[in-house]
Amino acid sequence: MAQKVSNARLVKVTLLALWFTLKNLFRKPVTVQYPIVKRPIPERWRGGTFALTTDKETEEENCIGCKLCEKICPSGVIAVEMEKHGGRGWAKSFILDLQGCLQCELCVQVCPTDAIVMLYGMEAPVTRREDLILDKEKLMANEGLYQAAWATGLKLQNLHEPKK
Ligand code: SF4
Ligand code: SF4
Structure with a gap:
């Protein structure tokens, strides 16, 4: 059986609701009109996508096809095919499937040549x-399209070095 609500209680909760609405009517909004207004992104933020980098001086690809990123990836979303010529390794093909990426950054952390970066x-x-x-192709094009995140493999590996 439904419980009867007294008139006094009804008035009380209505007044409370009105008070709550009035109190918030003149508050500064916490939301912004994105994309017209953009909040500053924290310095160490990294985005949901990746790039493969090139050496600024030689313009050679940094990836040596070592497959470390493929092996460490907990989701198994990286596939690298390696080829060797000119005394070093290269990525013949490189696939990163963002659909299963956890954004854990492990692939970036293990890369010995700063070849893969988050953005x-x-x-x-x-x-x-x-x-x-x-x-x-897409990963290499991303290098020119977006700024790289602050952390690269070598920077992160240095941070993990025990202090002398
Ligand atoms: S961020 Fe993590 S899950 Fe995503 S590709 Fe790299 S290692 Fe795999
Ligand atoms: S991106 Fe780095 S870790 Fe991955 S294959 Fe290339 S060199 Fe190795």
Whole structure:
């Protein structure tokens, strides 16, 4: 059986609700009119996508195809095919499937040549699933499109070095 609500209680809760609405009516909003207004992104923020880098001096690809990123990836979303020529290794092909990426950054942390980096920024939306599968071409193009996040493999490895 439904419980009867007294008139006094009804008035009380109505007044309380009105008071709550009035109190918040003149408060400064906590939301911003994105994308017209953009909040500053924290310095160490890294975005949801990746790039493969090139050496600024030689313009050679930094990736040596060592497959460390592929082996460490807990989701198994990286696949690298290696080839050797000119006295070093290269990535013949490189696939990173963002659909299963945990954003754990382990692939970046283990890279011995700073070849794979996460990106600083959050505005790379896609509308098709296939656009989440990044091949070598897309990953290399990302280097020119977006700023790299602060952390690279070598920086992170140095941070883990025991203090002398
Ligand atoms: S961030 Fe983590 S889950 Fe994503 S590709 Fe790298 S290692 Fe794999
Ligand atoms: S991105 Fe780095 S870790 Fe991955 S294959 Fe290339 S050199 Fe090795």
